[in-house]
Amino acid sequence: MLELDHIVHFINRDPAQAVYEWKKYGLKAILGGSHTKWGTYNSLLYFGLSYIEYLAVENLEVASQSENPLISQLLRDSKQFEGFGQICFRTDNILKLKEDLQKKGYHPTEIFDGKRLRDDGVLISWKxxxxxxDxxxxxxxxxxWSQSEHERLEDLKQNGLLPEKQEGQVIESISFVVSNARDVAADWARLFGVSVDSQIKINVGRSDIIFYDKNASNDLMQIHNLKGDRPFLVEINPPISTSPITVLSDCYK
Known part of the structure; x- marks a missing residue:
């Protein structure tokens, strides 16, 4: 079963800025560390085991040589905007997932190995x-992840990286603005093996993915998404604010 793992928020500044910004709202973001092989570094805002990743280029020369598609997207998108760029789902069998995607007619890439040295010296690894x-x-x-969900949760709690308040919160929904909402929703529903509801929304794990057409009469979307087909709003449950707030150029609630 797939669950939302994290949302990637591209930034053009030191990821420590996210730690500072979220402290204003009473939330604890943490410094992640460096991906030396990819030339990037990050900070993280956890809600349970799901999180927002604030990803930035640390070494442009290394990042420019990376074959990781996420790093390539970061380099492209960050020339135009800061804000949400990608979403990621976790699985416990990535090899089978790749086979299933191929059977559905999608074209998965090779499996990439990742690792990051945390500030406390712990090496985190994943695929x-x-x-x-196109x-x-x-x-x-x-x-x-190389660790089980239980191991990851206990590690976060024992090291003070996940406050009790945030442990009980979940990322409830991610809203996208896209060129053709119905077509995109149908495609993603097929990818995940779920159905599309009347609001052009799909549910994966505990999170909803909502699609809006570019010409939709959504004021928030018009204000916060001038960047093309990308996410524009992340909603947390319980909410972090009674009305939407802008943090590092994109919108949260």
Missing amino acids: MLFIQS GPLPYPFFIQ
């Missing part, structure tokens, strides 16, 4: 899988 796409909206990507 990643992407889907090739359209303006990248497909979500997938991750399999």
